[in-house]
Amino acid sequence: MSETKPPIIWLNVMIFTLTFLVAAIGAPVYAYLVGFDWQQGLMLLAAFTYCGMSITAGYHRLWSHKAYEANAVVRFIFAIGGAFALQNSILHWSSDHRIHHRHVDNNDVDPYSAKRGFFYSHIGWMLREYQSHRYTDYSNCRDLQKDKIVMWQHKYYVPLAIVTNFGIPLLFGLWHGDVWGALLLVGVVRLVLSHHTTFFINSLAHIWGEQPYTDKNTARDNGFLAFLTFGEGYHNYHHIFENDYRNGIRWWQFDPTKWLIRTCAWLGLASNLRTCPEDKIEKAKATMMLKRIQNRLNQGPDQSAMLHRVEAEYEVLIQKISEYYATKKQMLEARKKELREQYENLEFVQHYQEVKAKLEQQRRSWKLLTSQYA
Template sequence: MRISFKMKKAKIKKLAPGTPRVLFSFLSAYFCFLMTALGVTAGAHRLWSHRSYKAKLPLRIFLAVANSMAFQNDIYEWSRDHRVHHKYSETDADPHNARRGFFFSHIGWLFVRKHKDVIEKGRKLDFTDLLDDPVVRFQRKYYKSSVVLMCFVIPTVVPWYLWGESLWNAYFLASILRYTISLNVTWLVNSAAHMYGNRPYDKNINPRQNTFVTLGAIGEGFHNYHHTFPFDYSASELGLKFNPTTWFIDFMFWLGLVTERKQAPKEMIQARKERTGDGSA
């Protein structure tokens, strides 16, 4: 044991001189952020909540692992709440009803008991398809241990082991700071994207197009579009729009890991703009 420890320390010392540890550590934290985001956007949101595309087993496993790194409730619970949010948006049955204010829709809803309407009306929805997926069942069963491993242990240990970053710096950068930022970016979809921005597809609903949220949540800020066409795997009109989650799904399609991507026809989108849009598009 003593010999192997000395060899490891020697290896780190050999790699350390001239190595931009800080740069590597920031890149590692950003990589974890992107993986965290995909676990929510491509995984819990577009795949499991909306069934907007189908993913083969290897990709579902990856997205479940990434979702555990996100630590935002397991896939089943996240998807359940999100379906209720869409069905009863901006009512008392909406888990993070934006009509109750920015703070409540952003983070306050997590500090209070759910409104009775959320529970009562949520029971009327069918979530059996979620538990029919063995990946969802496995992640739900071992969620706590998977969160400890993926959200905290691995992001901390990898920088320490590979390029000699201190455990203290690795923990607070790649784990705590990354986790805090990813949480608030996701919550902004519930708060800011329901309050600030234009409504080119449906002016009669609260969700809006919000560029800031789009940049932070890797493509989830086209929220007026998403609530108008929730079945669309891209959650936005395709083209030159900034939507890394859609790019990821398209790349997985090219690799053969994604099938049956659902998309709103251009004619349907244009007709909806003309009928209910605010004229901003």
């Protein structure tokens, strides 16, 4: 089966190859011959963080998914950082990304479908004109076309990318006293690290990790990748609840992007942070576990008794989850509206505590029952 491949995009091939070679060979040689100091190291980290978070908090969660709203100053800072990260304009990136979510793993439509293999989803998709048919079609981003900062960045993307990628390292180098070292470390090494860690989300985060919420697509949760990508490694959760401003939903999960967004909201720079209702999250997880157990038990020798038991426990769990969160909602509403009589009504509070205790008990027995299949 021979399929003619689309033409190579030489500009991209050159950029990715040259920057990679300079970072992999040039930087260590320079480190050996001249050396880098802690100020340069710190600036590398700062610039890497600025690029990375402009993509995660800006391009990804703000613009692609509308998981929150941010004021113009924040949007401007992310727009500049996105050009510095050299990952195309906000408009183009978001358009690709919305298609990725909508048609995930569909080799014909998903721009970086993981089913086409690691190399393709990591970088290959940008090396040939696979997407040229829709380079100017941004119809899935009409909302973003109303954002003046998005359109300004799209129009001036190339000059902005050049100015940031040469200007920022150059200015730092002049201040610090080692221009070549700065261009190498803050310019090239930072760019390569920023590129490949982001690319890991399209490649590795669809290959390596757990699927606690859904197996309907290849996306995976991976704490190690979250560490490299400012929290984006919780990709299984993200693909099922894409409008949540968090990717790592537990307080202990490493998601600096979530912390940044929350800090911005606290400072009055961001608002309308969207989260998925907790009952939906818990139900998704239980349903995935049930599905996994059903698949397992259906394969081996007759296990119908065990299967029935698991299914029955699952039904009870789902019912208890619904009951608890509904009661909790009533409770919070009563508190908000200051329905003092209801809120202070002992019976109501007692009822809430009972419902809560029953759910906790059911969670425990579900965990015990399913732990051998986890």
